[in-house]
Amino acid sequence: MSPSLSDHQVHAARPVLAAKGVVKRFGGLTAVNDVDIHVNAGEMVGMIGPNGSGKTTLFDCLSRVQEATSGSILLNGTEITRKKPHQVAHLGLSRTFQILRVYRDLTVLENMQLSVQWGKVGFVEMFRGTSKATTERAEHLIDFLLLTRLRNDRAGSLSGGQRRLLELGMALMSDPNIVLLDEATSGVNPTLIEEIKERIRILNQEQGVAFLLVEHDIRFIRDLCERVVVLNYGAKLAEGSPQQIMENNEVIEAYFGADGTEVSGSGGRV
Amino acid sequence: MSNASRSKALQSVGMVLGLAVIAWLFYMPVHGNKAEVTTWTLLLTSVALAVNWNLTGGFTGYVDFGHAVWFGIGGYVSMILITPRSSLQAGWVPENWPIWPSIILGALAAGLVANIVGRFTLKLSGAYFSIAMLGFFVFMREVVRVSKPITNGGTSLDVNNLEIIGSANYWYYIQLSLVIALVAFSWWLRRTRFGSSLVAIREDEIGAEMRGINTTRNKVWVFTFSAFSTGLFGGMVSFQGSSIEPDTAFIEVRTIDAVMGSMLGGLGSVMGPVLGMTVLYLLRNVLWANLLDYHLLAQGVLLASIVLFLPKGIIGLFGGQTGNIRKMLGMSEREGSRTSTFDGMESSFDEDGNIREGARTTRLASEAEVEVPGI
Numbered sequence A: 001m002s003p004s005l006s007d008h009q010v011h012a013a014r015p016v017l018a019a020k021g022v023v024k025r026f027g028g029l030t031a032v033n034d035v036d037i038h039v040n041a042g043e044m045v046g047m048i049g050p051n052g053s054g055k056t057t058l059f060d061c062l063s064r065v066q067e068a069t070s071g072s073i074l075l076n077g078t079e080i081t082r083k084k085p086h087q088v089a090h091l092g093l094s095r096t097f098q099i100l101r102v103y104r105d106l107t108v109l110e111n112m113q114l115s116v117q118w119g120k121v122g123f124v125e126m127f128r129g130t131s132k133a134t135t136e137r138a139e140h141l142i143d144f145l146l147l148t149r150l151r152n153d154r155a156g157s158l159s160g161g162q163r164r165l166l167e168l169g170m171a172l173m174s175d176p177n178i179v180l181l182d183e184a185t186s187g188v189n190p191t192l193i194e195e196i197k198e199r200i201r202i203l204n205q206e207q208g209v210a211f212l213l214v215e216h217d218i219r220f221i222r223d224l225c226e227r228v229v230v231l232n233y234g235a236k237l238a239e240g241s242p243q244q245i246m247e248n249n250e251v252i253e254a255y256f257g258a259d260g261t262e263v264s265g266s267g268g269r270v
Numbered sequence B: 001m002s003n004a005s006r007s008k009a010l011q012s013v014g015m016v017l018g019l020a021v022i023a024w025l026f027y028m029p030v031h032g033n034k035a036e037v038t039t040w041t042l043l044l045t046s047v048a049l050a051v052n053w054n055l056t057g058g059f060t061g062y063v064d065f066g067h068a069v070w071f072g073i074g075g076y077v078s079m080i081l082i083t084p085r086s087s088l089q090a091g092w093v094p095e096n097w098p099i100w101p102s103i104i105l106g107a108l109a110a111g112l113v114a115n116i117v118g119r120f121t122l123k124l125s126g127a128y129f130s131i132a133m134l135g136f137f138v139f140m141r142e143v144v145r146v147s148k149p150i151t152n153g154g155t156s157l158d159v160n161n162l163e164i165i166g167s168a169n170y171w172y173y174i175q176l177s178l179v180i181a182l183v184a185f186s187w188w189l190r191r192t193r194f195g196s197s198l199v200a201i202r203e204d205e206i207g208a209e210m211r212g213i214n215t216t217r218n219k220v221w222v223f224t225f226s227a228f229s230t231g232l233f234g235g236m237v238s239f240q241g242s243s244i245e246p247d248t249a250f251i252e253v254r255t256i257d258a259v260m261g262s263m264l265g266g267l268g269s270v271m272g273p274v275l276g277m278t279v280l281y282l283l284r285n286v287l288w289a290n291l292l293d294y295h296l297l298a299q300g301v302l303l304a305s306i307v308l309f310l311p312k313g314i315i316g317l318f319g320g321q322t323g324n325i326r327k328m329l330g331m332s333e334r335e336g337s338r339t340s341t342f343d344g345m346e347s348s349f350d351e352d353g354n355i356r357e358g359a360r361t362t363r364l365a366s367e368a369e370v371e372v373p374g375i
Helices: A003-012 A055-062 A085-090 A108-113 A132-144 A160-172 A191-207 A218-224 A244-245 A249-256 B005-031 B036-062 B068-082 B099-121 B127-145 B167-190 B193-203 B207-209 B215-242 B252-265 B272-290 B293-308 B313-317
Strands: A015-026 A029-040 A044-046 A070-075 A093-096 A177-180 A210-214 A227-232 A237-242
Touching: A003 A093, A015 A210, A029 A044, A029 A055, A029 A210, A029 A237, A044 A055, A055 A070, A055 A177, A055 A210, A055 A218, A085 A093, A093 A132, A093 A160, A093 A210, A108 A132, A108 A160, A132 A160, A132 B252, A160 A177, A160 A191, A160 A249, A177 B252, A191 A210, A191 A218, A210 B207, A218 A244, A227 A244, A227 A249, A244 A249, A244 B293, A249 B252, A249 B293, B005 B167, B036 B068, B036 B167, B036 B193, B036 B207, B036 B215, B068 B127, B068 B215, B068 B252, B099 B127, B099 B215, B167 B193, B193 B207, B193 B215, B207 B215, B215 B293, B252 B272, B252 B293, B252 B313
Parallel strands: A044 A210, A044 A227, A093 A177, A177 A210
Antiparallel strands: A015 A029, A015 A070, A227 A237
16 A cells, blocks of 8 residues: 555645754764654654664654754754653654563553643642543553453563553553654564554554654555655665665665665565 | 452451551550650651652652751751851841741751752662762761851750740650651552652653653652651751751661661552551660660661562562562662563563663663552
8 A cells, every 4th residue: 555646745744753964973973873854744754774773863862862962853843952852742742662661560551541641731630640531542542452351451461562552552642643663563473563553554544643663674664654764874875665765776785785685585574 | 369359358457457556646645654655756757757768769769868868957957947046146047936937947948958959869860869869968967067157066956945845745746647647648649640650750761751751840849848848857856856966867877767667668659668667666676675786787687688588578468569679779680681582572672771871871671660559
C-alpha cells in the first residue's frame, strides 16, 4: 500500500516536527552531524541506518532527552530547543524507547493511568486520584491495542511484544500529534509485528497521528511509510520513498558493502 | 485463600491493631510517669523523621543522607528567634517571640533552604545526591559552629524563660497528633497523581519526564515538604529540651535512624517507616541494656542484614509490595544486566544506557520495577 502523491502534498503544508542542522557531539565524537528532518501532520516517516548511525541519539535530541550541540527543532511551530522533555510532551510529542520503559510491577491499566496528559493536570487535580475520564481513555486504548485480557496483569509478566504494545499505549495516553517510535518491532514475534503495524496504520489514518519510526525491519517501514530517511555515521545519507531507498546504491553500500548480496539473503531485513 | 482476600484480611487486622495502638498511645500518659512519656516522645520524633525521609528516600528514590540538616535548621532558627542574643537585639530579630510562630518559622526556613538546595542537588542521581546532601549537612553544622554571634557557636543556645516550654505530656500529645497526621498525609499523598508521579520518577525518571511529568518540580516540592516537616520537629524538640547545640541538632544518627527505620519497615511503603522505627527503637533498648559496649556494632550488623536478607522490610514479609532497597542502592542484578529472555523478546541493546549527560548516567531502571502502594 503506497500513499498517493496528493496525500503527500496535503501533508507537506504543515510540518509537525521540523529539525534543522541538528548536531550532537560527545567530546570528539560527532554522533549526529547536521541533520535536517521534518515530519508533516499525519505523515509517517521512517528512519533507518546501520547500528551506531545516530538514530537513537537523534531521537533523544528531538525529544529533548539529550541536549543537541546545535540546531533548531520546531514542534507544531514552537521552538523546543531549550525546552525540557516534559514540556515537549505537553506540546504533543510522545516517544517510546528502544529499551522498554514500562513499570513492571504495576498492572497494564495502572501503567496506562500513570501516563496521563500531565500538562493538563491542574494543581488541584494533581492531588486527587486518577480521574474517571483517564481510566476510560486507558481502557479504550487497552482494548484498541488488544491488551484487554491482560489489563490487570503485571506489566512484567507480559511478553516483549505485548510490552511494546503497552508502551505504544502509554505514549498515546497523552493524545499526541506525533509519536517517535524507537524500534517498535525489536524482539517481537512476526504475528505481533503485523498487529503493531495495523494499530499504527489505524492511528495514523483515523486520528491523523504522525509517526517517526526508527526500524531495522525494512518491510515494516516499506508497508507504513511514505518517506524514509537514511542515516549513516550521524549524517543524512539519503531521503526518499521506500522504493527509492531500497534501490539506492549508496544505501545498499552503507548497509552491506558494495555488492548488496545480503539484501535477498536476509529477506529484506536490514 | 487468594492473594487479594489474604491482603484484605491482613489490612483489616492491621487497621484494628493500628486503632488499638493509637487508643493506647493517647491513654498512656494518664498512667505513665514522666520518664516514660519522654521516652515515647523521643520515639515519636524518630518516627516522624523516618516518615518524612521516606517521602524523598522511599517514594521518590532520592536517598537523602543529610536529612538531619533540616532538623538542625528548624531547631536553630526557632531557637534564635526566641532567645535573642545581644548582637541580634539591635535590630532585625524582635525580642521574645512566642513559641509556636518561632517553631513554624524555623520549619519554613528549613523548607525554604531545601527548596533552594534541592533545585541543585536533586539534579544528581543515586550516590551523587546522597553525598551532596551529606556534604551540605556537614557544611551547615560548621556554619552554625562558626556563626558565634548568632548561634552561640559550639556551645548551647538556651531558653531563658523556662515557663514557656510546656510539660512533657503537652509535647507528647502534640507529637503524637502530628505523627498520626503525617502518616495520614503520606498515605493520602501516595494515592494522588502527585504521589504516582513520585513513584514514576523513582522507577524511571527519563521515562517519567518523557511522559510529561515535571520531574524537577515534583521532586523539589516533596523534598521541600519533607524538610519543612522535619524542621518542625527540630523546633519542637529544641524547645522541649530548652536548649540546642550543634552536636545534638546536627547529628548523623538522626539521618541513619530515619534510613534504617524506613528500610527495616519497608522502603517506599506508608506504614514501613512507622513499623521499622518502632521495632528499631525497641531493639535498641534491648541492645543498650544487654550489649552496652557493642550496641553500635550490633546496629551496624543489623543494617547490613536488612539490606541483605530483608530488602522489602517488615512490610514485605506480610506480602505488601514495597520498594526494593537493593535495586535502589544499585545492588540489583536484574537492573544492571540486560540479557535476552528465553523467548527472545528482549533486546540486548544498550544504546541509551548513558542517556543523559553529566552525573546522571545511571540507568534508572529502563525496565522499571514499580510497586503498587504499600499498606
